[in-house]
Amino acid sequence: MRLVVHDLAHRFSGTDLLFEHLDMTVDPGMTVAVCGPSGCGKSTLLSILAGWEKPYAGSVERIGIARTGWVFQNPVGVAQRSALDHVVFPLLAKGFSREEAEPQALEAMRLFDLDHAAGRRFSELSGGEAQRLMLARAVCSRPDMLLVDEPTAQLDTRTAHSVSHVLGNLANQGMIVLVATHDPDTRDACDHVVDLAHYAPNG
Template identity: 50%
Template sequence: MPVELVGVGHRFGSGPWLFRSVDARVEAGSVAAVVGPSGSGKSTLLAICAGWMPPAEGTARTSAPARPDLPPRIAWVFQNPHGAPHRTALDHVALPLLAHGVPTRAADERARRLLEEFGLAGAADRSFSTLSGGEAQRLLMARALAGAPDVLLVDEPTAQLDQTTA
């Protein structure tokens, strides 16, 4: 059970409730979508799932099924892509691999494969600041997957993509 929400609700201070009584269980290997109008708390719910903020009511648990004694690896791809402007696309994807102790050569090879899977093979040596919004979004998806997360949270995954790429 990577993510479990029981009776989760949230509001900021004494403001109106964004949502209440959310019960959900997302199993390993499954995909779930949170849909709703702008301002309804979708990003807030993701922050609760990530453990970045506690819910105002209820409980939220995230676990790593293969490593119950360790905290889960959570990757979050934000709605608006952010990266180090002068670092290359390859650098961005290789970073989580290097952080997990993968040797540089192997990290670069794996990063290039991920870039290719996301249609960014030709962008490997380009700096983040030269990428289009859609390219940057796909780059950050590749980077998130490079870290082999237990839970992958993606906020507005197609917001920066054109019809064909989405």
């Protein structure tokens, strides 16, 4: 399993290039921080790596990557559904029974210190709890590659460190993890850093 990016460039129609000549190879066990100033294309790069956005130039090879998990910057959920329901649903969609899915969902929630909130409605969660819930849901689906957009933006320093530690452990278990972030601590917790400022035209 491997993610290979070759000579990647992107711009939206009628706009200047966001980045160009980007090369990287990411193997299981690696955590990569994608950083750079606002508007440099961090979220766009994640979309390209996921296969949702076609790059302007260059190529992305997802070798042996069958399942990709995505965690958006802004958590989205169903207000009246429980936190546990949000993590269970992807497993039910994969064919697990509720009895089989709940222990797996609770274990994923426990990773992010959320098992205590399993019975609470999504609308009752804080912003930080909702963000961690989205991480738990993505992890519970056991993706080969996990793409996370600003995972610590709504978290206090202690919780942010804990989340970074969990993401590192997931990579050590064989997952490819890429994190778009403005946070220096989150960046420094990753094994590798891709600073898109270095790939801006004339950058």
